Structure formats: structure tokens, C-alpha cells
Amino acid sequence: MTTTTRSQFGDFLRSRRKKLRPADVGLNDGQRRRTPGLRREEVAQLADIGVDWYVRLEQGRAVSPSEATLDALARALRLDKAEAAHLRALAHRNEPRAFVRESVPPTIARVVASLDLPAYVTGRRWDILVCNEAASDLLGFDRLAARDRNIMIYMFIEPEARRLFGASWSDEARRMIALFRTNHDLYAGDPAFVELVERLRSGSDEFARWWMAHDVRSGASGQKVFAHAQHGTQRYEYATFQANDDPALKLAIYTPVDGEVSQETVN
Template sequence: MTTPTRTLFGDFLRSRRKKLKPDAVGLNDGRRRRTPGLRREEVAELAGIGVDWYVRLEQGRDVSPSETTLDALTRALRLDQAEAAHLRALARRAEPRAFVPEDVPPTVARIVASLELPAYVTGRRWDILAWNVAAADLLGFDRLAEADRNILIYMFIEPEARRLFATGWAHEARRMIALFRMTYDLHATDPAFVALVQRLCASSAEFVLWWNAHDVRSGGAGEKVLAHARHGTQRYEYATFQANDNSALKLAIYTPVDAPATKPRSS
């Protein structure tokens, strides 16, 4: 018997196995492989578990891997910190509460509106819930229809996003998918999350390709280079902050970097 969470657990294992090169684990025997990555029996051997047990895990069967097994799979598949955390989250099989669109507390909304730097608030499904004048000027959120106020819809469907991120669009879009995947896989049975991904898959071939890669990552800070129609090309540092009263709410703030956006010189 399989469950949606178990299926995602198996899908994630399979995606990491296929991504791992035999050379990385000392298994290059010189023979040509018909499929990329490691074989199931190779992962099982590296993890020190039975092949049949590993196959059941990949198939999404209703089995519960122990912490020892999860540690062994983490080492065998060379998972990074974000991937290891995601594997454990999927293994817990905790069913979250049904998604309900969040409301931004008036105090938070007033704080966001008072900021001079571009700032906005998103919810668990990455819906755009509040933003200030600077964010509207920079990102154009005020021009989005209510049904389109979502970071992923903005990034993959709204033409303005591609123009704004210019040559950096693909990198930023893949990063967003990997971040969102960690949340989605824990809400994969929720109709609101399913509907969002279905809409994105129907609208963007790039989203389908990168979504099926099943990459995950963590982190809420970094830099973005934006090519604004009126202000020109600017580099911004950004950071996100979680609300204490509701952990689903995240505040994002963009700070312009004084140095001009230039490409690094090749050595």
C-alpha cells in the first residue's frame, strides 16, 4: 500500500539516486550504463541495507525507515543538509492542517507600509499578501490580478518577471522551485497546493522540467540583479523573516547594493 507522502519519499530517493554519479562514490567500473546515476542495489549496498527493503522505500510502500536507515541513506546518496532534512520530513508522514489563506495582522501591514525599502509578506503557499509602495514600484505586484498574487505565478507566468530578472531569470526561477518544493511535499495532498502546481505545469514548460528534477534547497537570503525599466540595472540584497505569531508569514526586504552590477572578470 502506498500513500501520497510515501510516494513523494520514494520519488525523492529515486531523484537523488539518478542524480548521483558513480564516480562520486567510487563505483566507476568503466562499463556503459543504460540509465544515469546509481543502481538500486548499489545504493542499498552503500547504505548497508537490503535491496528488497530499499526497493520498497523507492516504491513508496507503507514502511517506516528508522533514524539509522535515514542516516545511512543520507550518507549513501551524499545528501546535503537541506536534502537530508527534507528526507526526514517526508519520512515523518505528519499530515498538516488543511491550507487556509492567511491574513496579515494590521500591525504587520502597517510596518510593511512604513518601510522605505521594497518589502512584502508571503504566506505558506507563497501567496503575496501585502506589499509596500517601494515593492510595487520595483516588482509591480500592484498590477497583478488577485488570483495571480503568488510568487511562483508571478515568476513563471507574468511576463514582467522575465524582463525584470533578465539573464538571471532561469537561475532565480530554479532556486525558487527548489525552495518551494520543501514546503509543497509536506502539503502534496492539499487541493490548494495541487491546484497551484497544476496551473504552473499547464503554463510553463520550464516549470515542468525543473519541478520534475525534485531538487530542494534551504535559505532565505542572498542577492538579486534586477533590470528595471525605469531605474536601470540594480543589485539588491534580500532577506526573509518569519513572523512569531504565525510562522507561515514571511517578510521579505530588498536592500540596494551601492556597487554597480558588473560581471566578474575571467581569470
């Protein structure tokens, strides 16, 4: 692990430890606790590792946990599949190359442009690299300044996203933070990621507060409901795909749900 990744590894362990209650893992609460969550000694006991060793991991010290230790920590902290995968990704991360904004191959760009369905391509930092007319009409990406064409900036800084998602904005925003975190932690020390997170923190109180939770989750398909100013309430299914040309590129496609698209104008 790099120094930055070790820090993220330790922060993640700490965040999961603080989320657990003694009763969650079969321990007696006993004396009143000054801080929420399990104690470090309790996690070490549950994982059957030394307290000193666990403290070094949480402090981001230069230690290398084995696969058996990672498995034990995942069980002790009751990590779900996405959280356990994130823990292992951080543990195995070597020095990454400096982030460079990706470029979309012309063939992929032409495919996206040819689609009638809303579609766009993002990179590792969730920059919006290419979007088609249908995506611009639905999401308003074409109205963003060049430096603002990023999914996280759009969601937390641009007023358009709050209007479009309406009552579902909070749930969708928290879901996006947890998804983005799995990318961010692997590049946490890179200036491009640092600049993005600092801008989000200063521009959105919700982002600053939810970011501290250090939640992670894996990507999945699903549905989104939009309150579009011109086209009314619209429900879409969405799915994402990685590009063979560059696995960092992710194609998102939105498909209207049958019978769930209203043409009435939203007031």
C-alpha cells in the same frame, strides 16, 4: 508518513539516486547502464540496508525508516544539508491540516506598509499576502490580479518577471523552484498545491522541465539584480524573516546595495 508524503519521499530518493554516477560513490561502472544513476541495489549496499527494504521506500510503501536509516541514506546518496533535512521532514510528516490561505495580522501589515524598502509577506504556498509601495514599484505586484498574487505564478507565468530579471531569470527561477519544493512536498496532496503546480506546469515549459529534477535547497539571503524599466539596473540584497505570530508567514525585505543602483533608464 501520509500516502502522499510517502510518494514524495520515494520520488525524492529516486531523483537523488539517478543524479549519482558510480564513480561519485567509489563504485566501478562496469557494464553499460540503460538508465543514468545508481542502481537500487547499489544504494542499498552503500546504506547497508536490505534491497527489498530500499525498494519499498522508493515505491512509497507503508514503511517507517528509522533515524539511523535516514542518516545512512543521506550518506549513501551524498545529500547536502538541505537535501538531508528535506528527507527527514518528509519521513516525519504526519497528516497535515488542509491548506487555508493565511491572513496577515494588522500590526505586521502596518509595519510592512511603513517601510521605505521593498517588502512583502508570503505564506506557505508562496501567496503574496501583503506588499508595500516600494515592492509594488520595484516588482509590479500591484498589477497582478488577485488570483495571480503568488511568487511562483509571478516568476513563471507573468512576463514582467522575465523582463525584470533579464539574463539572471533562469538562475533565479531554478533557485525558486528548489526553495518552493521544500514547502510543496509537505502539502503535495492538498488541492491548493495541486492546482498551483498544475497551472505552473501547463503555463511554463521551463517549470515543467525543472520541476522533474526534484531539486531542493534551504532559504538564504543573497543578492538580486533587476533591469527596471523606469529606474535602470538595480542591485539589492534580500533577507527573509519568519513571523512569531504565525511561522508560516515570511517577510522579505530588499535593501539597495551601495553604489549599485543606476538611475539610467533601461532601453
